[in-house]
Amino acid sequence: MEKLEVKNLNHHFGFTEILQNINFTLDKGQVLSIVGPSGGGKTTLMHLCADLLDVEEGSVENTFVSSSFAFQEARLLPWKNVIDNIALGLLAKGESKKEAILKSKEIALKFGLEEDDFEKFPKDLSGGMKQRVSFARALVTKPSLLFLDEPFSALDIGLKQELQTHLIEEVNENNLSILFITHDIMEAIRLSDRILLLKADPGHIVKEFDYIIKQDKRDDEFVYNETAKILQDEVIVNTFELELK
Numbered sequence: 656m657e658k659l660e661v662k663n664l665n666h667h668f669g670f671t672e673i674l675q676n677i678n679f680t681l682d683k684g685q686v687l688s689i690v691g692p693s694g695g696g697k698t699t700l701m702h703l704c705a706d707l708l709d710v711e712e713g714s715v716e717n718t719f720v721s722s723s724f725a726f727q728e729a730r731l732l733p734w735k736n737v738i739d740n741i742a743l744g745l746l747a748k749g750e751s752k753k754e755a756i757l758k759s760k761e762i763a764l765k766f767g768l769e770e771d772d773f774e775k776f777p778k779d780l781s782g783g784m785k786q787r788v789s790f791a792r793a794l795v796t797k798p799s800l801l802f803l804d805e806p807f808s809a810l811d812i813g814l815k816q817e818l819q820t821h822l823i824e825e826v827n828e829n830n831l832s833i834l835f836i837t838h839d840i841m842e843a844i845r846l847s848d849r850i851l852l853l854k855a856d857p858g859h860i861v862k863e864f865d866y867i868i869k870q871d872k873r874d875d876e877f878v879y880n881e882t883a884k885i886l887q888d889e890v891i892v893n894t895f896e897l898e899l900k
């Protein structure tokens with residue numbers, strides 16, 4: 656069974672302790688969110704999990720057969736057009752150019768891009784369109800694990816919900832697994848099977864929330880109610896340094 660298993664993970668930058676004794680397992684088909692305040696070490700933790708940073712203490716075992724990423728900024732190649740940006744991963748995997756272009760066009764349309772956009776370069780795209788391209792590029796290779804680092808934070812509510820709905824479809828239809836980093840509790844409640852709350856200085860997990868109800872059955876009311884419930888939780892108030900009125 657594919658999984659990502661983090662055990663007794665610690666991390667320092669220089670003399671500063673950033674992460675302390677992190678333990679969790681992400682199973683196949685699961686959406687696991689790491690939620691916490693800015694500067695708490697979420698991105699560092701994701702980079703360690705994604706092998707973008709060397710593990711110094713503890714272990715990260717990743718047995719997922721393939722993975723891809725979407726970040727807060729779309730990180731598109733400026734000299735490639737929309738379709739060529741999406742096709743990159745497929746070409747890297749050895750697919751023929753013809754097949755890669757065909758699949759890229761198909762997923763571009765699914766992610767709300769139009770045929771008129773296909774030949775455009777990143778400089779001519781809005782922030783929202785860039786993020787549509789970024790998601791299409793991440794998912795066109797049908798990865799088993801997707802790393803998401805705050806990919807919705809610069810998007811308007813409509814686009815955010817649209818992209819989240821696509822992700823939920825991928826989880827349900829293709830058993831996609833997601834490690835999701837966010838500081839937005841509502842986003843995490845909409846998408847996650849499990850939420851780990853990361854408190855800062857140094858980053859350590861202080862609480863875990865599990866959701867059994869399937870993501871596609873969670874309506875706005877569910878998300879608002881759960882958010883309201885969570886915001887009453889003393890650990891959350893303390894972690895985000897919120898003031899209860």
Ligand SMILES: Nc1ncnc2c1ncn2[C@@H]1O[C@H](COP(=O)(O)OP(=O)(O)OP(=O)(O)O)[C@@H](O)[C@H]1O
Nearest residue numbers: 668669673691692693694695696697698699700838
């Ligand atoms: N390469 C680095 N060298 C030194 N310190 C770093 C490095 N990368 C991150 N840090 C520090 O580690 C801490 C955690 O940063 P990180 O980006 O992981 O937090 P975060 O929870 O993702 O924050 P945000 O939500 O603001 O993106 C911060 O104090 C940051 O300044």
